[in-house]
Amino acid sequence: MGGTAEAADVNIYSSRQPALIQPLLDAFTKETGLTTATIFIEKGLEERVKAEGANSPADVILTVDIGRLDAAREAGILQPLENAVIAKDIPAAFRDKGNEWSGVTAxxxxxxxxxxxxxxxxxxxxxxxxxxxxxxxxxxxxxxxxxxxxxxxxxxxxxxxxxxxxxxxxxxxxxxxxxxxxxxxxxxxxxxxxxxxxxxxxxxxxxxxxxxxxxxxxxxxxxxxxxxxxxxxxxHVNISGMGLAKNAPNRDNAVKFMEFLTTDEAQRIYAEINHEYPLKPGVAQSESVKSFGELKPDTLSxxxxxxxxxxxxxxxxxxxxxxxxxx
CATH class of the missing domain: 3.40.190.10 (Periplasmic binding protein-like II)
Known part of the structure; x- marks a missing residue:
């Protein structure tokens, strides 16, 4: 588990239930040696980060729903991230045209x-x-x-x-x-x-x-x-997604964490624990999800x-x- 926000290598502000993402955080720490701290904010995440301003400890914003990601973009709490790893792993329909957010799972x-x-x-x-x-x-x-x-x-x-x-x-x-x-x-x-x-x-x-x-x-x-x-x-497909916080104090670590979320391992953990669809092509779905039949996602961006x-x-x-x- 991560310690206090100040002491961690990556600070994650999340609207996702902590139990849903803990296995991912554990896998990330095991692989990189970097520690994480998660601040769980169900409502008012954008307002909180905005109020913290330039001193915000937030490195990565993790949330569900295109609406929340778009609200974060509109609130100006994200920064664009052009990243070759994310661009290769996550199909373009599930990424912001201005590179301010990317889907992780569907x-x-x-x-x-x-x-x-x-x-x-x-x-x-x-x-x-x-x-x-x-x-x-x-x-x-x-x-x-x-x-x-x-x-x-x-x-x-x-x-x-x-x-x-x-x-x-x-x-x-x-x-x-x-x-x-x-x-x-x-x-x-x-x-x-x-x-x-x-x-x-x-x-x-x-x-x-x-x-x-x-x-x-x-x-x-x-x-x-x-x-x-x-x-x-x-x-109709919606996503859970991520964005790089505008004032990320640990920017390099934050990018490492975001790249980790698109790896086969992280995508598989999401698929198995949360029964979500991996966005990275080629990663297996959970047995329950597979049983629903073939998903043909809408092509609307x-x-x-x-x-x-x-x-x-x-x-x-x-x-x-x-x-x-x-x-």
Whole structure:
């Protein structure tokens, strides 16, 4: 474990649960001899680093979701890093065009379908607004960053008018007003409250392998993962990512850590422990993730998706999405 921020070789500010990244930090220290200290900040990470200013101890920002990475870029707390290792290992669609952030791993926003009540037909994101699903869909808050990113991707594909109509259709197909997290949606499908739910892929892996809370294994058993696509694209993928902090006091060590995260070893650890998709081509997926079938990621760049976030958030409120069905 790393010591206090001042004493460590690399200081990581992270919005990720510490348990999810500790095995990576241990592997990095073992390989390089460099120590790490992690400061876990669930909310207000950008504000914190901004307030610390030039004296911020932050070297690397680690976070989930294109929205958070884009917010960090907008807040001016990152610096561009042109790096041959990262550029070689991480496909361009998953890196910032201005080199201020890079993806590390991917997760797809998919359908959790009832294993008993839903057939094997493919599902598109567009078809979630089809009245045949009336009263049969569960989802967490529309304003949660994972849903904002999905709706921003829909906007990038279809424009505002179509997206608004789609959101109204999806809202009116909900079994109840959105609440809880992605795992709760799987529980709701298992309990028969809805036939399909929207959630991230890695939660399914985490539930299937949850020895501490065996009831989550039951929720995972009750669902099958369907990889939906856009009618003119692929499956919506989001990322966990990293950026070099603007005032990184240990810049060289920070770059070593960022390069480490794209190595086969680090990508494999992420894949096995968190059930995320490695972004580096050729690294094996976990058994759970492999069982979902072949992922064909949407080709929209994450930068494009990020540019539609504010409008997506506005439309979610405009249609009263979180109030649930209105007809």
């Amino acid at each position: 997760r797809a926003r998919v359908v959790y379908a009832s294993a008993d009540r839903v057939g094997d037909e493919p599902i598109t994101y567009e078809s979630l607004a089809d009245p045949k699903w009336k009263g049969k869909i569960c989802i967490r808050s529309g304003q949660h960053q994972y849903n904002v990113a999905l709706i921003a991707a829909f906007l990038a594909h279809h424009g505002e008018a179509k997206t608004k109509t789609w959101l109204e259709g999806l809202r009116d197909n909900l079994a109840s007003a959105p609440q809880g997290g992605d795992r709760d949606q799987a529980r709701n499908v298992a309990a028969g409250q809805c036939d399909i739910a929207i959630g991230n892929t890695y939660y399914v892996g985490l539930m299937r392998n949850n020895e501490k809370e065996p009831e989550q294994k039951e929720w995972a058993k009750a669902i099958k993962v369907v990889l939906p696509t856009f009618e003119n694209g692929g499956t 994450l930068t494009d998706i990020a540019s539609h976030r504010a409008k997506a958030s506005q439309l979610i409120d405009e249609v009263g999405f979180d109030k649930g069905p209105q007809s």
